[in-house]
Each structure stands twice: as structure tokens, then as C-alpha cells.
Amino acid sequence: MRSIRNVAAVGAMTTLLAGATAVFGTTASAAPNVTPQGVCGKAYKTVNSAPVGSLGTVYLTYNAANGKNCVVTIRTSPGAAKAMSTYVYVPDTDEWAGDDGNFTSYAGPAYVYGKGHCVSWGGSIANVYVSVDNSNCASLKEHRVTEIR
Structure with missing residues (x-):
């Protein structure tokens, strides 16, 4: 049971990181205000x-x-x-x-x-x-x- 919880926790963390990358990646790839x-x-x-x-x-x-x-x-x-x-x-x-x-x-x-x-x-x-x-x-x-x- 413990290994299933660990796998679920790793899966949830991976999904969270992937979602954060998608959200923040869009902002980061926007053209900077170049001076x-x-x-x-x-x-x-x-x-x-x-x-x-x-x-x-x-x-x-x-x-x-x-x-x-x-x-x-x-x-x-x-x-x-x-x-x-x-x-x-x-x-x-x-x-x-x-x-x-x-x-x-x-x-x-x-x-x-x-x-x-x-x-x-x-x-x-x-x-x-x-x-x-x-x-x-x-x-x-x-x-x-x-x-x-």
C-alpha cells in the first residue's frame, strides 16, 4: 500500500510540475522588453x-x-x-x-x-x-x- 501511495504522490507531483511548466513556460517564452x-x-x-x-x-x-x-x-x-x-x-x-x-x-x-x-x-x-x-x-x-x- 505504501508503494502505491508513493507512486501516486510522484505522479501527482509530476502532473503539478508539468502544469506549472505549461503555465509559466508561456510567460517565460513571451518576448522580453528589450532595451x-x-x-x-x-x-x-x-x-x-x-x-x-x-x-x-x-x-x-x-x-x-x-x-x-x-x-x-x-x-x-x-x-x-x-x-x-x-x-x-x-x-x-x-x-x-x-x-x-x-x-x-x-x-x-x-x-x-x-x-x-x-x-x-x-x-x-x-x-x-x-x-x-x-x-x-x-x-x-x-x-x-x-x-x-
């Missing part, structure tokens, strides 16, 4: 951004403590994986970083040391590409291009 700071880190402050059509936004962030820039491309409506990219480039030092692939909500983060330098950055979602050159520097005028391919 540039959530992707790059809390110390990174948004210093610039560019829309990727109506599909999302590319964010340029900066961390004053370590002198690094971080770029991330975030979709407006996460969903099925789409081709996405993000990049950041420092022409003075020829340092660059990027990320590309098929993503459900964001591409990145991409980090470079940019303190005291102009940066070029951008990203894409599906067939919409955005690039920003000579950004965040006093001496040069920023140049933005949005292209649909």
Missing part, C-alpha cells in the same frame, strides 16, 4: 539612435567609465527570426565589432573603445539597412543613410 541597457549593460547610456524603417531601431550607447561604445539593433515587434545585423566602427583606430544572423528580437551587442573618437555605426532588419557615419564628434557632421534592398 539597449538590457543588452549592452546598465552602465551604458544611449547617446544616439536611428530608426530602421518601421521595423526597429539601432542604438549607439556609451559607457563613460570604460570609454566603450556599444551598438544594438532592436526590433519593434519581436517574433519569428529575421535577418538582422549591427556594427560599430572607429575610423581613427580601425577597430570594429559587429553581429549578424537570424534573430527574434535583437542583434548585438557590439563593443569598441571609442573615447575621444568619431564612430560609424548602423544595423539592419530584413531588407532595411541604416548607417550613420562620423557620429558623436564635434569636428565632423554626421551622415545618415537608410537603404531598402
Whole structure:
């Protein structure tokens, strides 16, 4: 009789855990509220951004403590994986970083040391590409291009 109770208890616990997983699994799989700071880190402050059509936004962030820039491309409506990219480039030092692939909500983060330098950055979602050159520097005028391919 004791083993029947143990089997019943194990069965009930398994059913309870499976039910909890089903209930909480739905919430956990929902798209998170993605922010540039959530992707790059809390110390990174948004210093610039560019829309990727109506599909999302590319964010340029900066961390004053370590002198690094971080770029991330975030979709407006996460969903099925789409081709996405993000990049950041420092022409003075020829340092660059990027990320590309098929993503459900964001591409990145991409980090470079940019303190005291102009940066070029951008990203894409599906067939919409955005690039920003000579950004965040006093001496040069920023140049933005949005292209649909």
C-alpha cells in the first residue's frame, strides 16, 4: 500500500510540475522588453539612435567609465527570426565589432573603445539597412543613410 501511495504522490507531483511548466513556460517564452541597457549593460547610456524603417531601431550607447561604445539593433515587434545585423566602427583606430544572423528580437551587442573618437555605426532588419557615419564628434557632421534592398 505504501508503494502505491508513493507512486501516486510522484505522479501527482509530476502532473503539478508539468502544469506549472505549461503555465509559466508561456510567460517565460513571451518576448522580453528589450532595451539597449538590457543588452549592452546598465552602465551604458544611449547617446544616439536611428530608426530602421518601421521595423526597429539601432542604438549607439556609451559607457563613460570604460570609454566603450556599444551598438544594438532592436526590433519593434519581436517574433519569428529575421535577418538582422549591427556594427560599430572607429575610423581613427580601425577597430570594429559587429553581429549578424537570424534573430527574434535583437542583434548585438557590439563593443569598441571609442573615447575621444568619431564612430560609424548602423544595423539592419530584413531588407532595411541604416548607417550613420562620423557620429558623436564635434569636428565632423554626421551622415545618415537608410537603404531598402
